[in-house]
Amino acid sequence: MTFFDRLADRIDRVDSVVSVGLDPDPDRIPEFLADRDLPRWAFNRRIVDATHEHAACFKPNAAFYEDPDGWRALEETVAYAHGKDVPVLLDAKRADIGNTTRQYATLLDRVDAITVNPYMGRDSLQPFLEREEAGVFVLCRTSNPGGADLQDLDLESGEPVYRRVAALADLWNENGNVGLVVGATAPEELEELRTEVPDLPFLVPGVGAQGGDVEAAVEYGLTDAGTDADVGVGLVNSSRGIIFAGEDVAARSDRAEDDYFGAAGEAAKRLKRRLNEYR
Numbered sequence: 001m002t003f004f005d006r007l008a009d010r011i012d013r014v015d016s017v018v019s020v021g022l023d024p025d026p027d028r029i030p031e032f033l034a035d036r037d038l039p040r041w042a043f044n045r046r047i048v049d050a051t052h053e054h055a056a057c058f059k060p061n062a063a064f065y066e067d068p069d070g071w072r073a074l075e076e077t078v079a080y081a082h083g084k085d086v087p088v089l090l091d092a093k094r095a096d097i098g099n100t101t102r103q104y105a106t107l108l109d110r111v112d113a114i115t116v117n118p119y120m121g122r123d124s125l126q127p128f129l130e131r132e133e134a135g136v137f138v139l140c141r142t143s144n145p146g147g148a149d150l151q152d153l154d155l156e157s158g159e160p161v162y163r164r165v166a167a168l169a170d171l172w173n174e175n176g177n178v179g180l181v182v183g184a185t186a187p188e189e190l191e192e193l194r195t196e197v198p199d200l201p202f203l204v205p206g207v208g209a210q211g212g213d214v215e216a217a218v219e220y221g222l223t224d225a226g227t228d229a230d231v232g233v234g235l236v237n238s239s240r241g242i243i244f245a246g247e248d249v250a251a252r253s254d255r256a257e258d259d260y261f262g263a264a265g266e267a268a269k270r271l272k273r274r275l276n277e278y279r
Helices: 003-014 039-054 068-083 098-109 122-129 145-151 161-172 187-196 214-221 247-251 256-276
Strands: 018-022 057-060 089-094 113-116 135-141 178-182 202-204 235-238
Touching (some): 018 256, 039 256, 098 122, 135 187, 161 178, 214 235
Parallel strands (some): 178 202, 202 235
16 A cells, blocks of 8 residues: 555544644743653653544654654654554655665655655655655645745746646656645645646645645645545644644643643644534
């Protein structure tokens, strides 16, 4: 089974397309976890416990783990999420050439899917693409304002760069394991890309703290139902809006730890319900 087949099963089983971003910013780890061994792992474990019933996927961002204790925390987190039968998508945005990109692709020995950067072309992504059972999400139209600096530039053909990336990703999808990263802050581009690449699942960031369009994220982020699970496949991600939802609650509570993570669980549940209104 490809990653997207397994993801479809997960979406069907928990009735959710929510991707929970596990970005444990050390400056925002609550004080009651500060003295734990591997505070990021302790934080993630409680987030996974609180949200896994509502999560189609967990998405740790590699930037928050790139130190010795961080990699240990990430390995523990991935194993724990897998123990809850939840797939893990590593937001790493990797790509390079030669043996460097082959080494980057070994990350897929540990996780189920990864984000990659197409700027260097197909050969920089080939070691990822040939992992038939893994998911490969190609950056296409990102949710940050500066994404337009390059992604909106028109080529000689008249199409913008992001549309060319989508067309290439569609060609690269020989193993049925390619998706696109398309931000929810540009709903008209979500719609446009869904028309042009109807079969590619999207990872849609920008919902939550960045204020992306929830309805568009669902309407255009998911493929048409066509898998064995008969559900549209795609992911809508929220990171800070879920994992730090308890900051204000815990500050007013005598049961700070339980209420903090309870708020994260409620935030994931609310997002699941909001998204399901449009599925």
